Amino acid sequence: MSLAGVRPAAEPVAVRDRPRGLDLLRVPGLGPFLRxxxxxxxAQLGMLLVALALVLHGFLGPQLAPxxxxxxxxxxxxxxxxxxVLVGAGxxxxxxxxxxxxxxxxxxxxxxxxxxxxxxRNKWPAVALxxxxxxxxxALDLWGSPAGTAVLILAYFAAAFLVxxxxxxxxxxxxxxxxxxxxxxxxxxxxxxxRVRDADVCTTCRTVDCIRGRRDPAEPDRVVQRxxxxxxxxxxxxxxxxxxxxxxxxxxxxxxxxxxxARVPGEELTVDPVRSGLGRLSKRRDVTALVLVFAxxxxxxxxxxxxxxYAFQAWLADLLGTRSETAVLGVLFAVGLVVEPVALLSxxxxxxxxxxxxxxxxxxxxxxxxxALAPLGLGVWTAHYAFHLLTxxxxxxxxxxxxxxxxxxxxxxxxxxxxxxSVAAVQPIELGLLFLxxxxxxxxxxRLAQRDFPAAWKRVLLPWGALxxxxxxxxxxxxxxxxxxxxxxxx
Amino acid sequence: xxxxxxxxxxxxxxxxxxVLPLTAASCGADAREDAAPLDVALELDPSPPxxxxxxxxxxxxxxxxxxxGAEVRLEGNMNHAGxxxxxxxxxxxxxxxxxxxxxxxxxxDWFFVVTATGPDGQTVERVVEVPGVSAGGGGSQ
Numbered sequence: 145m146s147l148a149g150v151r152p153a154a155e156p157v158a159v160r161d162r163p164r165g166l167d168l169l170r171v172p173g174l175g176p177f178l179r180x181x182x183x184x185x186x187a188q189l190g191m192l193l194v195a196l197a198l199v200l201h202g203f204l205g206p207q208l209a210p211x212x213x214x215x216x217x218x219x220x221x222x223x224x225x226x227x228x229v230l231v232g233a234g235x236x237x238x239x240x241x242x243x244x245x246x247x248x249x250x251x252x253x254x255x256x257x258x259x260x261x262x263x264x265r266n267k268w269p270a271v272a273l274x275x276x277x278x279x280x281x282x283a284l285d286l287w288g289s290p291a292g293t294a295v296l297i298l299a300y301f302a303a304a305f306l307v308x309x310x311x312x313x314x315x316x317x318x319x320x321x322x323x324x325x326x327x328x329x330x331x332x333x334x335x336x337x338x339r340v341r342d343a344d345v346c347t348t349c350r351t352v353d354c355i356r357g358r359r360d361p362a363e364p365d366r367v368v369q370r371x372x373x374x375x376x377x378x379x380x381x382x383x384x385x386x387x388x389x390x391x392x393x394x395x396x397x398x399x400x401x402x403x404x405x406a407r408v409p410g411e412e413l414t415v416d417p418v419r420s421g422l423g424r425l426s427k428r429r430d431v432t433a434l435v436l437v438f439a440x441x442x443x444x445x446x447x448x449x450x451x452x453x454y455a456f457q458a459w460l461a462d463l464l465g466t467r468s469e470t471a472v473l474g475v476l477f478a479v480g481l482v483v484e485p486v487a488l489l490s491x492x493x494x495x496x497x498x499x500x501x502x503x504x505x506x507x508x509x510x511x512x513x514x515x516a517l518a519p520l521g522l523g524v525w526t527a528h529y530a531f532h533l534l535t536x537x538x539x540x541x542x543x544x545x546x547x548x549x550x551x552x553x554x555x556x557x558x559x560x561x562x563x564x565x566s567v568a569a570v571q572p573i574e575l576g577l578l579f580l581x582x583x584x585x586x587x588x589x590x591r592l593a594q595r596d597f598p599a600a601w602k603r604v605l606l607p608w609g610a611l612x613x614x615x616x617x618x619x620x621x622x623x624x625x626x627x628x629x630x631x632x633x634x635x
Numbered sequence: 636x637x638x639x640x641x642x643x644x645x646x647x648x649x650x651x652x653x654v655l656p657l658t659a660a661s662c663g664a665d666a667r668e669d670a671a672p673l674d675v676a677l678e679l680d681p682s683p684p685x686x687x688x689x690x691x692x693x694x695x696x697x698x699x700x701x702x703x704g705a706e707v708r709l710e711g712n713m714n715h716a717g718x719x720x721x722x723x724x725x726x727x728x729x730x731x732x733x734x735x736x737x738x739x740x741x742x743x744d745w746f747f748v749v750t751a752t753g754p755d756g757q758t759v760e761r762v763v764e765v766p767g768v769s770a771g772g773g774g775s776q
Contacts, residue, residue, distance in 0.1 A: 208762065210715070212716070219715070220717035451742055451769075536718065539717055560710065560720050561722065626770035627770065628741070629715050629741075629744065
């Protein structure tokens with residue numbers, strides 16, 4: 145929704161009433177910290193220091209990926225912790241994102257006044273950038289390039305700085321940042337949510353500071369505490385999509401009526417109300433595409449790390465008559481992220497509608513049920529990243545010692561033997577995460593089928609359950625393949 | 636492709652360094668690498684390499700002569716982060732030749748860091764790339 149659509153409640157706002165329960169903002173110790181106005185800045189500064197260290201070590205440290213903090217902490221620890229926190233809590237990494245410091249700096253320097261172009265106020269730019277990042281990761285071997293990883297980190301900072309230098313609100317977070325979009329989709333499965341604490345309070349609220357921001361009484365044009373810049377009007381906010389957990393709404397609310405509460409993960413995928421800042425998901429093809437890239441991208445990203453991919457790429461190169469690895473990778477991405485999802489969802493949707501005897505439009509039907517693939521997608525991402533995090537958990541210790549030694553700081557000789565759990569110990573964890581994803585996807589699909597086809601929901605669930613099972617089987621097969629990571633694959 | 640990517644990354648890095656108002660000369664690349672006239676050659680058995688046990692033989696030559704009596708340490712690692720490196724001290728099997736039994740724990744691109752300390756106490760470090768170790772089993776992701 146646009147800010148212009150928010151009226152100081154001459155009419156009562158329609159609040160989704162939820163039962164009161166756990167509210168982390170009121171937990172002793174944690175609550176006061178989260179409600180501290182500078183808590184976010186403190187977290188962002190901490191993350192900025194880490195990012196700065198990664199960039200410096202990426203450029204100036206050893207150009208061997210296992211010996212460099214940029215490649216190690218970015219591709220092993222950051223990604224693993226990111227999904228772990230998303231699954232265990234919520235979109236905390238967006239809340240602590242240091243890129244926003246670049247945004248705040250650009251705002252101070254340029255004081256932008258324009259809104260992001262209307263034609264781009266959707267997820268399509270972010271979907272494209274999400275694919276670009278996944279492609280660049282493979283094509284440029286970023287996992288093996290400390291300097292390349294440092295360039296990527298700087299590129300994120302530069303993008304945040306430039307986008308928000310020109311446009312007001314938070315267009316970088318909402319429409320551009322690929323990591324943010326990943327977090328938004330994943331956080332639909334998170335157990336925490338920022339929400340209204342008492343619906344009755346909002347119905348009488350006339351200032352709507354949670355979205356307009358709190359104003360200086362002496363200077364009404366001056367915002368002393370910003371409200372939600374991602375256009376999520378809290379009383380009409382549904383779920384975690386587009387929420388960065390920044391808690392600006394909590395700080396702005398004069399009634400202290402915002403909670404960071406527990407909820408059922410994934411439930412938001414089974415309902416389709418008008419969502420503040422998003423509208424109805426069933427009408428958002430761009431959000432559907434984002435979820436599909438999230439789900440199928442998880443399989444593609446894992447496929448890029450196992451032995452059979454090289455034989456497949458060699459076969460593909462022969463078939464295409466090319467020796468260009470970029471071209472082969474491009475075809476692989478087009479198949480994995482476009483052809484395969486479209487074909488599978490079309491076949492599944494046609495089968496479901498026929499079994500239900502429904503005349504519904506295929507695109508509309510498949511677009512709704514595509515959201516059921518998000519839990520399995522998160523299961524695959526989490527299993528994949530958990531493998532790297534858990535098997536390489538302590539590998540940062542010797543690398544840190546090495547970096548400290550180079551700086552003349554005595555932290556002892558690098559203890560290169562430090563690793564993490566064995567592959568055999570991690571595999572059951574991976575399998576468990578995949579099963580959680582499978583259960584989540586089947587649950588969401590069942591709820592969607594019950595909601596949209598109450599008389600024929602089991603028949604509708606059959607093909608969608610088969611698709612989910614097929615993707616789950618593919619993920620388990622990938623898990624069982626010997627890992628192999630090469631910089632080149634055509635010799 | 637990788638070489639092109641690395642070259643591009645280096646150029647971008649150089650550009651970025653121009654705008655970074657920071658100097659951190661002390662955290663440069665490994666300080667023990669030098670230009671000593673030492674020839675390091677690596678032999679692997681089996682060859683071509685595949686996952687599993689591997690006999691690594693290092694041949695050291697100083698000028699035209701084999702370098703005998705050195706202490707040779709090996710670190711095998713992959714070109715991506717997060718792996719526990721394979722560490723070994725090589726035994727001298729004949730003058731100038733040092734061997735160790737190690738293991739390729741996963742398929743993919745590997746490298747060996749060969750650290751040799753000569754009889755004169757001088758230490759030399761060399762990185763030898765071993766690309767394309769085929770995955771014969773183990774190391775599932």
